[in-house]
Amino acid sequence: MPEIVRTASLVPDDRREGFLPALFGMPLLIIAENTVYSFMDRLSPHDYGGGFWDFYEYRGKPLFLAPTSRPRLRIEGEITGFRGDVSADAAGILATLLALSHLSIRYESELLAQRYYRLRVYSLRHPEASEISQVLD
Numbered sequence: 001m002p003e004i005v006r007t008a009s010l011v012p013d014d015r016r017e018g019f020l021p022a023l024f025g026m027p028l029l030i031i032a033e034n035t036v037y038s039f040m041d042r043l044s045p046h047d048y049g050g051g052f053w054d055f056y057e058y059r060g061k062p063l064f065l066a067p068t069s070r071p072r073l074r075i076e077g078e079i080t081g082f083r084g085d086v087s088a089d090a091a092g093i094l095a096t097l098l099a100l101s102h103l104s105i106r107y108e109s110e111l112l113a114q115r116y117y118r119l120r121v122y123s124l125r126h127p128e129a130s131e132i133s134q135v136l137d
Helices: 013-024 029-043 088-106 110-123 129-136
Strands: 053-058 061-067 072-075 084-087
Touching (some): 013 061, 088 129
């Protein structure tokens, strides 16, 4: 029997308020959110310029943020050797992974380390898993 690959689902508007605290925890909420945006700016300096972000969950648990400003973004910032374009959700996965990794080490946060691991495992089954891995390597 073929394996069913589940995808992340968009968090509905009525549950957006609780998404960021559930993903990052209250103590680092503002720092973590701003770190995601900062990493996106560094990953895609020519295409990303701020804006609204969608929130995604997987099996009812918070997973990642993704910018809505463009359907695809060029990744070519100073923090990666990868040059190419990816979907907005892949770009959001990258920015969220980088923020979670950075902050879990900086603040010795087990919660953020667990969130990183969960998202990294999810990213390995994403249609753009190869591109995501190339940016992270």
